[in-house]
Amino acid sequence: MTLTPQNGRIGVVGAYSTKYEARSQKETHEMIREAVEGALKSVEKGISPQEIDLIIVSNYSDSFGGLLHTAPLVASYIGNLNATGFRVENACAAGTTAVYLAHKLLSAGFFKNALIVGFEKMSTVGTSAKSNEILMRTSAPEEYKVGAPFLSLYALIAREYMNRYGAKEEDLALVAVKNHENATRNPLAQFQKKITVEDVLKSPYISPPLKLFDASPLSDGAVALLMSSEPKKYTDTPVYISGIAMKHDYSGVYQRKDMSAIEAARQAAQEAYKMSGYGPEKIDLFEVHDAFTIAEIILYEMLGLAQRGEGYKLIRDGVTAFTGSKPVNPSGGLKAKGHPIGATGVGMVAEVYWQLRGEAGARQVKDAERGLVENHGGTGATSVVIVFER
């Protein structure tokens, strides 16, 4: 159903992100604390911890960080045990699931101010084999059983898309090149190094047609947001949620009608656009879930930036470059900013918040008034789309 806010618009009024890193020197709880304290301090007119009545934590796996029952931990850190709290998980869409729920619970008037905390410390798992097993827990049981991790499933999706529409491995490489270049302007990004199409094409296949440089990395990171149903109380320039939707598809890629689409994202975008009253033509920047390069190209189509089967032409033509007419992932995206799973969606929202407030520094998209976040779980069995305006 479409949500009609009952108590005015919900706004983001504060945000903080740790740098995303391959291996944070901080312990998981220290990363959480840094993000929470940073978000509180970022609120211009100030917010007392006692004004926060809702805490939602986002974390993918407790094996990545070694913490459970983190909502009361956050409540303990801010010294307000009267807030109501819990953790949510929806694979890689955990972060925006938290924002989605906060939006519903604030809109209904149950709570006034929500603290959202996303984190993942993937480096706590020693080996990539073990990390891969934890990532595979998101696959449908039938896919898990045949040993298909994310990357193999995304490879299936890529192969199907490329066969059908004529996209080339070079097109996928262009996404990686663009997002790495964008990340050089983002001090929070894990990678700070430009790469070339040749670098991508020469990187080893991890599951053909996908290569190492088509994939986002394992990351450590924590992000916190403050959302309010009375945003003007906390800042003169809140960033409002004007549309939000969560949609699902079959867990198994093999079960889906069209393996080369991310149907949940298409549906979520349609609903979020309808709720906001405008479409992609009015939106100035997009932060989307490029866990693998192929996902960003398909998302151009799902979000209505390109016709079906023509998404790869946008990256060829530079439309989605930082200097293009529709910048996608000016932050560097999951690909180059990093992908600390539970933090990822929260971090995308933080990025749009800073962009719409003109606080994005070297990566600032000029005159950005509206922004969109698309964050999905696994290969797209959950997608959350949020439209923001200042």
Place this chain on the structure above:
Amino acid sequence: MTLTPQNGRIGVVGAYSTKYEARSQKETHEMIREAVEGALKSVEKGISPQEIDLIIVSNYSDSFGGLLHTAPLVASYIGNLNATGFRVENACAAGTTAVYLAHKLLSAGFFKNALIVGFEKMSTVGTSAKSNEILMRTSAPEEYKVGAPFLSLYALIAREYMNRYGAKEEDLALVAVKNHENATRNPLAQFQKKITVEDVLKSPYISPPLKLFDASPLSDGAVALLMSSEPKKYTDTPVYISGIAMKHDYSGVYQRKDMSAIEAARQAAQEAYKMSGYGPEKIDLFEVHDAFTIAEIILYEMLGLAQRGEGYKLIRDGVTAFTGSKPVNPSGGLKAKGHPIGATGVGMVAEVYWQLRGEAGARQVKDAERGLVENHGGTGATSVVIVFER
């Protein structure tokens, strides 16, 4: 804040539980599927999967069962991808956190019918050392660091309570004896064997004053519930939620004002009683979180069944026995029915549902009209209290 339902009362209209076992022969996803299909079939007037618009899954750790992103998996199983879904975690209170959120989201009118699924397959972790490490992730980081698992923290709580109020190890043993006896009447219970006070006192210390028989077991189990804002559409005898609250305390036991209390449960009970309009004197049965025997005794006091410091007298006097005036844990409780963490709170609600409908078989509490669930996370940093009436 106290919730005022906007669309009439929310009712439970269906429930199913697998048997709780030390080691289920089914795989995790098969256990989930059994619970979901059983709950759907249990709805007297029938419910179509297409009528379910909200799915909330409860699971403690993805290491116990090996599955993540389970809401779209459940949506795939029921063949309704239009439902909105996510997983919640609040340590051992995950199950009632799911019920709490469903109650809020249904009350606000965002959704009409919720499917709640709780599961845990603890036997997927091979060793008790590894299981213990996963359980410790709920402890505050400072407590984790000194290697304090649940049982040591509960031992601290027990020692403090016994020193202060004069309860004896025999009193704790009486809780285990009662709950084991109750479980013999429950075909879903993991243990089906009566034990004596002597059995408990002779069992080995795991963390003095607590012995092996003071502790709930590791369990496999899955439970599903259907909740509706139009309950009469699905059954003539729904069980209504008349009061519900979630409260928190400091993550660390060492940080709490009174280590011998479970303060979050006291506050949650007060709020739930206030919302329902009546107190413990009007309630016919109680399912409470006896992860360790000491917890049940302290909860007698937190829930207002006994004065502070006098809870242990209730177990001595048989007040909370199956045949007593205030039966507590007629199901056998976590102690003897079992404790598959993510399923536990959902299973407590299922038990009260069956009791208030007169469907509890040999363990039926006569003329039960009102029931209460108290489910807490860890050593009580989260507590959810729900009051039900038929």
